[in-house]
Amino acid sequence: MSRYVSYRDFDWLLLGFVLLICGLGVMEIQSATVHTKFAGSHIKQIYWILAGVGMMFLMSLVNYQALLDQIHWFYIASIASLIAVLLFGTKALGAKRWIKMPGGNHFQPSEWVKLVLILAIAKFFAEMRQRELSWGDFFKAGAIVGVPMLLVLRQPDLGTALTYLPIAAMGMFLGGMQWKQGLARSMS
Amino acid sequence: MFGRDEKVSALRLTASQYLILGIFLILAYGLWRLQVMQSDYYSLAAERNHTRNVPVLAPRGKILDREGRIIVDNYPSFSALLLRDSSRDLNGDADLIAQGLHLNADEVRTRIKRFASMPQYQPIFLKEDITPDELQFIEAHRNELPELDTIMAHRRLYPRNGFMAHLVGYVGEVSEDMLNQPAFELYNPGDVVGISGVERQYNTLLMGKNGSRQALVDSHGREVGRLGETEAVPGKQLKLTIDLDLQIAAEEALAGKNGAVVAMDPHTGEILAMVSGPTFDPNDFAVRVSRDEWNKLVNDPDKPLLNKAIQAQLAPGSTFKIIMSVAGWQEHIAQDLHVNCTGGAEFYGRRFGCWVKGGHGAVTLEKAIYQSCDVFFYTLANKLGIDRIAKYATDFGLGQKTGIDLPNEVNGVMPSEEWKIRNFKQKWFAGETISVGIGQGAVAITPVQLLRAISAISMGGRMVVPHVINPTEMPPGYVEAGHYTEVKSVPLDPNGWNFVTDAMSRVLLPEGTAPSAHVPGIDIAGKTGSAQIVSLTTRAKFKNSDALAQNGWFVGFTPRRNPDIVVCVLFQGGEHGRLAARLATQVIKAYVDKQKRTPQKMVEKPNAPGTVDIGGLWSAPDDDGDKDGLQAGRFAIDLPKKRPVLATAAPGMN
Incomplete structure (x- = not known):
């Protein structure tokens, strides 16, 4: 199933747009923090972008098919991390969103859950054989996104929870959703 | 690999791509x-956000009298501030703070x-214009109460007691x-302006x-730096025409007393003194006037806030007879008018009384002026008619603003046939x-x-325009002051006004109406007046209440020809003009005394003022110890000022 990935196959245009948006971000940070005690934050941001690009190339070496094969483990881990945050999370600004990591950093599970959900939804629809989405599959897909979403809503963090919806919507739409189902989804 | 083409519809894929493109286009x-x-x-909004303009207040110009003596000054006034971004327990310190600043602790x-919900950098103004001992308290408690601070601003210092x-x-x-x-469009709220x-x-x-x-401020409004400073331009000092000695x-x-005193140089229109009574203390307004105090001033029947010299509109009484005399002379009626005063006369079926019940007997213009015979002037008025009287009175500026450089001058009233029809349709x-x-x-x-x-x-x-500043000493380009040097001329027969002023100089002599105001050695020409507020019969009904007492007037000048000073006194409730005349002669006497005491010609020394050079020869031991050589030298000797010391500044300005 695995295949060699060449840099010639790489979507350089996509990377260009990503870097463009990152560049705008750096400019905004620079102009917003000049003359304040946060001055120089944009340099840090550049370091983070460079690190991110490096990570991106590293990750691109991993065959996503292999990730898809292990997705149920990732999914279980993400649900566990969301429950952990409800149990042991640090409370700030009236919500429990973070888990304190050794070393003083804070980890926000709801962020990485987004990536897991994308893979999980993709895997779910890829394994579906028929062209049309059955009601049963519709509800199953809904549950895959709905469970972590409800956990995030409990934190409460409506903003992040809402970002899960487009993931489900896009998956269902491309997975062969019928118009009636679309209506039912938008009403739920 | 899985069969992508059979799984995902191409249409749906394209649709999602366009959707994402659309979202990005919107962003x-x-x-x-x-x-x-x-x-x-x-960028402008952001600029405002991160630079803040802190005003640097310009001190107002001083006000001086004609000789440069201080009338109005500024003084540094301190306000006590409570800083809230210190880590002190403010409520715990409130008792000590209140005690030191003479405040109520609960109020603090x-x-x-x-202020709890306000940004921390914003201090509380605890007390304005604190006293020296309160300032001392703050300085002495810098360590115990670091949250207390002071801020200095210049405030107006006015003369004492109004x-x-x-x-x-x-x-x-x-x-x-x-x-x-x-006139005020360039000012901002909070600016301190003349009221x-x-x-x-x-x-x-x-x-x-x-x-x-x-x-430079951060997003919390805290000052983090300084970009620049434009210095304040202090106000210009203003030299008045007032002579402080005369004003005193x-x-x-x-x-x-209630009323007004105004003195003027008749050559130039320079106001030398101006008083209105009762008065108020503007220092009370310099910080903050309480509503009660303000209402008391506004509702006072004696109207202390009114400048009666320019804002009281009252009947001039017998002082008006001077206008009548000049009008009568100009119309060739008064000089040959002979009236027999029997204490009153009848006109148009109504009896008009003279103030001397027994009558003045045979009266000519001269006697009518210094004895103020009413019957003579009734007769003269009847012969002149209202419109000729009104013409002369208006020529002399009665019933109109004089144009004096003070705000809110009033018009007064000089009646005429036309005036009656216009205002009463009668x-x-x-x-x-x-x-x-x-x-x-x-x-009025x-x-x-x-x-x-x-x-x-x-x-x-x-005719001069009265004014309180010297137009030639104003800064160049200050056009407003221009017209104060304008002179208007009313053509008069010299025999007429000389005759009238000669008669006026007898008013303060034994045969006149105000002999008690006579000042030996000073040639004063003047005219008394006493004007009713209500008719004598109405006043009797109110049991001769003081509130309805007659107003005393006096207007006079010295010397009789080419006078140096003219003074007008309104003494409300003064009953008779001779009392007003006494007030006027006090001012005139002060003027004459000052002229006499002040040497007209001083030999000014070419070197430092107050010193004189003296040359001398003397013998002193020279180098070999003999006293055979004469030495010469010049000394500068300090001289005591010969000029008598008058007022050095208005009361309260030291």
């Missing part, structure tokens, strides 16, 4: 709108509570009403220009003219109008 448009289309607007706590309060006026924060007027008197009239000159300090004499004359009755002949009836004038009219007669018809 890109938003970015473009913020950064390009409205960049000017947002309430204010701390009220000295010259009406002329000088006072300052205050510019009001909403004033900001809507074109009345000279302070208001010459506000632009006195005010100066506030500077500003551009401070006038204030003393009117002390405790015909003038000939009987009304009779009362006008002795300055009663509808005639201000002291400064009367002063100007009599000044013009004493100068042979030369």
Whole structure:
């Protein structure tokens, strides 16, 4: 199933747009923090972008098919991390969103859950054989996104929870959703 | 690999791509709108956000008298601040703070509570204009109470006890009403501007220009740096035409009385002294006036806030007879008029009494002036008719503003047939003219109008514009002061006004109406007047209440020909003109005394003032110890000032 990935196959245009948006971000940070005690934050941001690009190339070496094969483990881990945050999370600004990591950093599970959900939804629809989405599959897909979403809503963090919806919507739409189902989804 | 083509519909894939493209286009448009289309607007808003203009207040100009003596000054005034960004327990310190600043501790706590939601960098103004011992308390408790601080601002210091309060006026924060007027359009809320008197009239000159300090602030409003500073331009000092020594004499004359005293140089129109009574203390307004205090001043029946010299409109009484005499002479009626006064006369079926019940007997113009015979002037008024009287009175400026450089001067009333029709839609009755002949009836004038009219007669018809500043000493380009040097001329027969002023000089002699005001050695020409507020019969009904007592007037000048000074006194409730005359002669005497005491010609020394060079020869031991050589030298010796010391500054200015 695995295949060699060449840099010639790489979507350089996509990377260009990503870097463009990152560049705008750096400019905004620079102009917003000049003359304040946060001055120089944009340099840090550049370091983070460079690190991110490096990570991106590293990750691109991993065959996503292999990730898809292990997705149920990732999914279980993400649900566990969301429950952990409800149990042991640090409370700030009236919500429990973070888990304190050794070393003083804070980890926000709801962020990485987004990536897991994308893979999980993709895997779910890829394994579906028929062209049309059955009601049963519709509800199953809904549950895959709905469970972590409800956990995030409990934190409460409506903003992040809402970002899960487009993931489900896009998956269902491309997975062969019928118009009636679309209506039912938008009403739920 | 799985069969992508059979799984995902191409249509749906394309649709999602376009959807994502659309969303990005919207975001890109938003970015473009913020950064390009409205960049000017947002960059300006951001600029304002991170630089703050802190005003640097310009001190107002001082006000000086004609000799440069201080009338109004500034003083550094301290306000106590409570800083809230210290880590102190403010409520715990409230008792000590309240004790030191003479405040109520609970009130301090309430204010701390009220400010709790405000940004921390914003201090609380605990007390304005604190006393030296309160300032001492703050300085002494720097360690125990680090949250206390002071801020200094210049405040106006006015003379004590309301000295010259009406002329000088006072300052205050510019009001909403004033900001809507074109004269104040350049000011900002919170600016301190002149509210009345000279302070208001010459506000632009006195005010100066506030500077500003551009401070860099962060998004919380805390100062983090300084970009630049434009210095404040202090207000210009203003030299008045007032002579402080004369002003003091006038204030003393009117002390405790209701009315006004105005003295003027009839050659130039320079006001030498101006007092209105009762007075108020503008220092009370310099910080903050309480509502109760303000209401008391506004509702006082004696109207302490009114500058009666320019704002009281009253019947001039017998002083009007001077206008009548000149009018009668010009019309060739008065010089040959002979009247037999029997204590009253009948006109148009009504009896008009003379103030001397027994009558003056045979009266000519001269006797009618110094004895103030009413019957003579009834007869003269009847012969002249109202319109000829009104013409002369109007020529002399009665019933109109004099144009003095003080705010809110009033017009007064000089009645005429036309005036009656315009205001009452009624015909003038000939009987009304009779009362006008002795300055009663509808005639209502201000002291400064009367002063100007009599000044013009004493100068042979030369009408000056009264003013309180010297136009030639104003900064160049200050055009407002231009017209104060304009002189108007009323053509008069010299024999007429000389005759009238000669008669006026007998008013203070034994045969006149005010012999008790006579000052030996000073040639004063003048005219008394006493004017009814209500008719004598009405007054009797109110049991001769003081509130309805007659107003005493006196207007006079010295010397009789080419006078140096003309003075007008209104003594409300003074009953008789001779009492007003006594007040006027006090001022005139102070003027004459000062002229006599002040050497007219001083030999000014070419070197430092107050010293004189003396040359000398003397013998002293020379190098070899003999005293055979004469030495010469020059010494500068300090001389005591010969000029008598008069007032050095207005009371309270040291």
